[in-house]
Amino acid sequence: MTSSGTSSVAISSKDLAKSSEKTPEESYDEEEDKYSGVAGNSELLPFHLKCPESHSLKSPSQQSDATTGATRFSHCIIQMPEEDNRVKKEQRPGMSLMSTISQRMINMYSSVTKLIWGEDYWVPTDSITIVPFPIDALRIYQRILPEDDDAARANFFSVVCRPDEESPIYHVTFTPKDSKGKQDTPTLSIFRSNDLQVASDLYQPCMLGIVLFAQLDPSNLNEISSLLRKFEHHPLWHAVHIAARMGNIDFFVEKQKEGEDKLKKLLSTMSHPEGLYPLIIAVQSNRVALVDKLLAMGADPSLTDVNGNNAMHFASLVSSQMLETLWKYETTHELMYRTNGNGCTPLSVAVTYGTPLCSSMLDHFGTALKARCRGNSLLFKAMQSYNTTISVIESLLKAYPDSLMDRDSLSGDSPLHVALFKEPLVALLQLRSSKLDINTVNFAGQSALHVNAYRENLGCMLSLAANGIDLDLQDNNGDTALHIVVSKSNVPITRALLCLGANMNVKNRHGDTPRHLATKLHTEARKELVRSLVICGAERCEIDKMGCRSECANALSRNGLGHSGSSAGTMSKGASTDSLGFDLIEVESTATLASIDEQFIEDLTGKEPAVKDAPTHEFRQQLCSNMVRKRAQESRKKGGEGExxxxxxxxxxxxxxxxxxxxxxxxxxxxxxxxxxxxxxxxxxxxxxxxxxxxxxxxxxxxxxxxxxxxxxxxxxxxxxxxxxxxxxxxxxxxxxxxxxxxxxxxxxxxxxxxxxxxxxxxxxxxxxxxxxxxxxxxxxxxxxxxxxxxxxxxxxxxxxxxxxxxxxxxxxxxxxxxxxxxxxxxxxxxxxxxxxxxxxxxxxxxxxxxxxxxxxxxxxxxIESQPMNMIDIDFSSIGVTSDGPINITPKLLSTLPAFLAAVKNFGGIVLDRVTATEGVPVSRSRSWCHSLGVPYFRLCAPLSKGVQLNTNDDxxxxxxxxxxxxxxxxxxxxxxxxxxxxxxxxxxxxxxxxxxxxxxxxxxxKTQASMNFGRANDKPPSFTVGSPSSDSPLPYIPPI
CATH class of the missing domain: 3.40.1090.10 (Cytosolic phospholipase A2 catalytic domain)
Known part of the structure; x- marks a missing residue:
């Protein structure tokens, strides 16, 4: 959650993660809830039937789960829905018969599966699915925990296994009981493992949380599964922390009945290893009703976690409703201005982690948006956070528009300067008002472009350029952003600035151009930097510039190359090699230095074009150009451009x-x-x-x-x-x-x-x-x-x-x-x-x-250049498809299907490529038509080293x-x-x-377009200047090739 170059808010990534606005009953712990699968939850009527994903005839001892140690079984769980009296009354004649038939079919299926897969046919393939324990199966299982019979009768939980198996499966069972200790629903198998220790590790915390399980609806397997997962993920938590996570108000009400002192002790119990109190856990989990109840019971909202975050810090990340609930109690008001270990108030935390509704709510409570966090405004914090969205920036600017003019007291940086990530920068630029000067500079004379050049942040630099920042603005040293990225040997950003129009000939206070700086580098990127600047028009240094190398020295410079004994305008003779590898052999300096620049250009112009014109096309192009040029010159002689x-x-x-x-x-x-x-x-x-x-x-x-x-x-x-x-x-x-x-x-x-x-x-x-x-x-x-x-x-x-x-x-x-x-x-x-x-x-x-x-x-x-592609015939018969029958799933189909799908994909690519084609046939047809009319045709299309999607956002x-x-x-x-x-x-x-x-x-x-061309019966076919060999054509006719 921390940003590079800035102080991080002292909140752990798990305990204080960024969250969107949540409903009061929405669970915070999504990692736990995603495991809460329950058998029999598919919506099939009249029965809930979960069919096995696969069946295996191997013995249970041969099937094991490598991660959990659980034996994996195929299963088929049937859950009989509770009888609905209303439905029963409305049943039509015949429904009873259908129900009887269905029941018999289910019983038959159970008998068959039991015969095939043995006594454990009902056991799920995974370890965490909750299923009812068949009564007849439970009788043959042996209880491992608890060992005492009396305790077992009073207990909700036990660990059981079959004693006759070589590799037994240990079941953690849950037996719901009413207030009198009587069992009123079937025993459930809530967890299974081949390792007794693993099963025991779950059994022990469940025992400590009996009061929580007792408060659940035993028919709601989802609730039981969710509670179980929380014990699994927080093995060191007490029941009070689990209750706070789940929003269980009844738990705290029951504890309050046991005495205020005991309740107070519970509320001050810290969880491990997170170091969170029950109230903070409830706030973090967005349990609004429970938080309200706990505060009414006297819970202390000023208690903090190990990083100094109180309940208001956590609430600022959860929801505006949670903040409103806390604000109802006077004990929370002073927390608005409390800072955590990093000096951040709840408002600064909300802004940093991107919760605009919480930011607005905190401002509504009266918190000054001018409140400082480590000496900088809240807008500064927002610009330094990766998670800042446009809505966060919008809420800040709406509440306090003058924050655009804020400056860091030490550096003079504006909000644009401190933006570490592209997202908040783009948001601010989109929302900026006329008061925002994109070219504003800090105390060093640097614009935001300079600062991001030092950071080598291409994305931010492109966004600033897109919004019109001056690319050639100079800082107090006279450097432009191009000077900076060249000095950092960054070739991609240097080229990006050149494409955006940066002036490569600006001199800094020392008279250095970017080209001069590039030649003095000792990096591998040096040659590419010099080459990029030269081909874009970077000039050589002036005559009196000292310390130049051959790549930037002026042709008339006496000392540019360090040959002080040479006469002006010449270079000492003798074979030598300059630092870029160009041979300088007994030539005049003017020719030598010019040849270095020319060689860069020749390296480009000497390349073969991606699409090379045929000699006949070049001939026709030249012929057409000469004719048009001749006619245009004649027109100018007659009366200028107007003719x-x-x-x-x-x-x-x-x-x-x-x-x-x-x-x-x-x-x-x-x-x-x-x-x-x-x-x-x-x-x-x-x-x-x-x-x-x-x-x-x-x-x-x-x-x-x-x-x-x-x-x-x-x-x-x-x-x-x-x-x-x-x-x-x-x-x-x-x-x-x-x-x-x-x-x-x-x-x-x-x-x-x-x-x-x-x-x-x-x-x-x-x-x-x-x-x-x-x-x-x-x-x-x-x-x-x-x-x-x-x-x-x-x-x-x-x-x-x-x-x-x-x-x-x-x-x-x-x-x-x-x-x-x-x-x-x-x-x-x-x-x-x-x-x-x-x-x-x-x-x-x-x-x-x-x-x-x-x-x-x-x-x-x-x-892009043509790429080889494997073309495979689309042969439907190869996959068993015929015109007069269904598809038969055969080994042949499975073996040939990948090749068939590849052929279909390739064919689809061919169709799309031809439909949207811009090169090849469209170009050759356009050229031929133009040349047949005597028209010069110019086609300019840059070859790309790799394909670029039309919607790419990769800077x-x-x-x-x-x-x-x-x-x-x-x-x-x-x-x-x-x-x-x-x-x-x-x-x-x-x-x-x-x-x-x-x-x-x-x-x-x-009347129609056809009548326009041929509608006049007595008229001759029209003679066109563009496209026909008519005698009155201003250009001589050139027959098509």
């Missing part, structure tokens, strides 16, 4: 949290382009996570902002382990980010296509939400599925597109994730432009209004995925450079908006 009529298309794949890969690729595009890359695309199609990104960018958000949204989404939604995820939380998150009232009409540019699948029809249908309509009438648009953009909320469209089955609930009972049909929407985007041009020709628009595609960029969410896995995307963009620098050059040449999409606004709405009456 270009070629549009740019962008398709964004689905993939859940892997959308961070897409963002990383687009960030690399922006870095090379030097401008907002989204502004260069006219038409964007997005599926699932791609639709989130398309919608967010269309609203004007930056890629960094979208990256932060994804990380917050992961922390908010994917942290839950329950599937499907909470629909209310998902929709609330989306609405908060994009706006609950924002419609598709509110984001008119660029043109958006958001895919979804309609699943309330068969076969399922692919549909799109769009922020535009065709230049046709209202009726024609509706028939073609073009709804009014003003009537579709953006958040609803995004929710429909991302409703992945099993992960999220469907929307309105009809929409699920668009990835089931169009996980890669590139083909649908091309088809949409084809449809647009078809409509223009149908409505007799001028040929100059026809759209021409300048390029198509398709971005994926990551791909290390996400950081690795983002870095692999970063490396991929550097490896494909040449291809990305060609794309960037083409985008610059085609210009921003804002210069082409008139291509859509100038189109007049058609007035033809189009």
């Amino acid at each position: 270009n009529r070629m549009i740019c298309l962008l398709a964004l794949d689905g993939g859940g949290i892997r959308g961070l890969v897409t963002i990383q690729i687009m960030l690399a595009l922006e870095k090379m382009l030097g401008d907002r890359v989204y502004d260069y695309f006219d038409w964007v199609a997005g599926t699932s996570t791609g639709s989130y990104l398309a919608g967010g960018l269309a609203q004007g958000r930056s890629l960094r902002e979208c990256q932060h949204i994804y990380l917050r989404y992961k922390d908010t939604i994917f942290e839950s382990n329950a599937l499907p995820y909470n629909t209310e939380e998902v929709e609330k998150f989306i609405q908060e980010e994009v706006g609950a009232e924002c419609t598709l009409a509110d984001v008119p540019w660029p043109r958006l296509m958001i895919s979804t699948v309609r699943c309330d029809v068969s076969p399922v249908e692919l549909e799109f939400f769009r922020n535009y309509r065709l230049p046709l009438g209202e009726e024609e648009n509706e028939k073609l599925g073009f709804s009014k953009p003003a009537e579709v909320k953006l958040w609803k469209a995004l929710r429909c597109s991302s409703a992945a089955p099993t992960f999220f609930a469907n929307v309105d009972g009809k929409y699920i994730d668009g990835g089931l049909i169009a996980n890669n929407p590139a083909l649908d985007l091309i088809a949409e432009t084809h449809l647009w041009n078809s409509v223009l020709q149908y409505t007799d628009q001028p040929n100059t209004d026809q759209l021409t595609i300048g390029c198509l960029l398709s971005i994926g969410t990551g791909v 290390a896995e996400i950081a690795r995925m983002m870095w692999e995307a970063m490396e991929y963009t550097l490896a494909r620098k040449k291809e990305i450079g060609e794309l960037v050059e083409l985008l610059r040449l085609l210009g921003k999409s804002e210069h082409r908006r008139h291509l859509f606004s100038e189109v007049e709405t058609g007035s033809r009456n189009m």
Whole structure:
């Protein structure tokens, strides 16, 4: 229960464990209750019949339990229910006959089982199941304990065994008796063992607790079993402690009748080894009625356990009702301010261990929420506890909002600084008000990001970055968080900060950059740190920087490499090897130092791509690019960017949290382009996570902002382990980010296509939400599925597109994730432009209004290399399945079933993989269509070292995925450079908006989509600029490969 770096609350993990709000009669000791199995509890009418799990024909002496020493028997226990007079009166004719037949069948079954399994047919297979002892069997058993006959007649318990067995089973029996000492119910076998000592060890405490067993209902076997388990688990406890655990008020009432002094002595009896008093045990067990009774009897609530925790400390972890019960007595009021051995009050304990209702109740009692625990506020304690939930933080902030401004008197740390775990940090960030400055610093000038960098806490650092903390904030030494993690040789966190946009060229007060620090390390991680910084653009040190190594020294530095005798701009000749293993052989310093950086880049660009284009594809791509480039240059000569009529298309794949890969690729595009890359695309199609990104960018958000949204989404939604995820939380998150009232009409540019699948029809249908309509009438648009953009909320469209089955609930009972049909929407985007041009020709628009595609960029969410898979034919005959008969359980079926199930699993994986495929066939088809139209096709999808689930919340896995995307963009620098050059040449999409606004709405009456293409009998088939070898095409026709 303790947190690293903080003082632990002095409460043992067993005695003061975190508990949720419990009902008054809910048992605290769940470990005990889970063993309380009772024979005959299945609900079968008219009799309770527990059939044996298995039968063995071995002799009882050959069957033993290794853990308990109990002999294991197959059993069949029949419990006759008590006769109900009401039922008896209402019995219909024939019921008596059925009952007689049933009874005879049961008697016959008993006789058969007795004949087969012997006299001990009734004994259960385990040692703890409670069963009635047959009267005829009891006669042949010999009593071992108690030895005295008189004591046996007066006693409830005994230990018996069969004297004629070589390896006897010792039964602990319980014989319920009335107040006069007469037996009124059958004797029960409550425990069995092959070891007499084991049976005796249970018998002795049962003898001490006779008064507790005597108060139980003998027909309630569950109560007897529960009490028995408590004696087993607490062999050193007295009956008073067991009574307190079970909430047995009658026990204490009877003891009070025996005298106040005796009761007082009992209430001050400490249990062993826990050191708990009966009142504390009752509080801990949430026995509200018993606690109320004990306090009324005069129990002292100020008594503490060995760690100084009083009744209020324990109650603060149990329930608000328990606190309210204690508060009724004046003797408990002063305990509100008592601290335990670690200086914690009951309120601080409640906050630390996450019981919000108890925290609220304690505050209601008047406890100052400003109360200090070791000099820090309660919010500090909450932030240092792993068990703190968002409800705990919410209750604290609601009661005392100024706690956000609290500072540690010694260090100046804020609540953000002291957060040791991600859960309370995320909770505080989600609930923070405008008063919370995420960039606040302590006395050392460190933000929470600095502090977590020292702790090397990746999860907290990602959460802080997701909420907009300044990654480049410098402390009093001038260090950024990147300086700190580099100095700690932490490669994963260094790469994570680089992916998040940390500036790798910031100098501290000593003039050191992270790259300079990395080169001075003497760890195995040094080379990877330098490499990671270099490929991301880390610059070398300045000319006058002293003490540099070859990996960071400036090319013109005289002393950077320690060669003081060298002339400026050169390096002393002679063979040498620098610390990273690069050979420096008789070359000029400029070339030598530059080659080190270049070698890092070449190591990446020289890698084989995960999906390599065929030579024919590369040839066609180059041909298409040259033609588009030539036409764009001609347009610029005529009248600048406004004359270009070629549009740019962008398709964004689905993939859940892997959308961070897409963002990383687009960030690399922006870095090379030097401008907002989204502004260069006219038409964007997005599926699932791609639709989130398309919608967010269309609203004007930056890629960094979208990256932060994804990380917050992961922390908010994917942290839950329950599937499907909470629909209310998902929709609330989306609405908060994009706006609950924002419609598709509110984001008119660029043109958006958001895919979804309609699943309330068969076969399922692919549909799109769009922020535009065709230049046709209202009726024609509706028939073609073009709804009014003003009537579709953006958040609803995004929710429909991302409703992945099993992960999220469907929307309105009809929409699920668009990835089931169009996980890669590139083909649908091309088809949409084809449809647009078809409509223009149908409505007799001028040929100059026809759209021409300048390029198509398709971005994926990551791909892993092909893995070998054993494909096994699904042969139903191999498992005995035929079309005209039932399945026969045969040895052949059992031997071939695993292989059959493996084949079914593999086949299911194949179907799912192909349904949601984004690589392979979808890419080759999109490329071929584009090349046949003379359109350059760019496909960017980072190879991942391992598969990443769409809902993963593993911070290390996400950081690795983002870095692999970063490396991929550097490896494909040449291809990305060609794309960037083409985008610059085609210009921003804002210069082409008139291509859509100038189109007049058609007035033809189009009844169906088919009539649009062929409805005019006297018309010639339309000639398309996009996709046909027409003579008026602005691009030369390139026949398909």
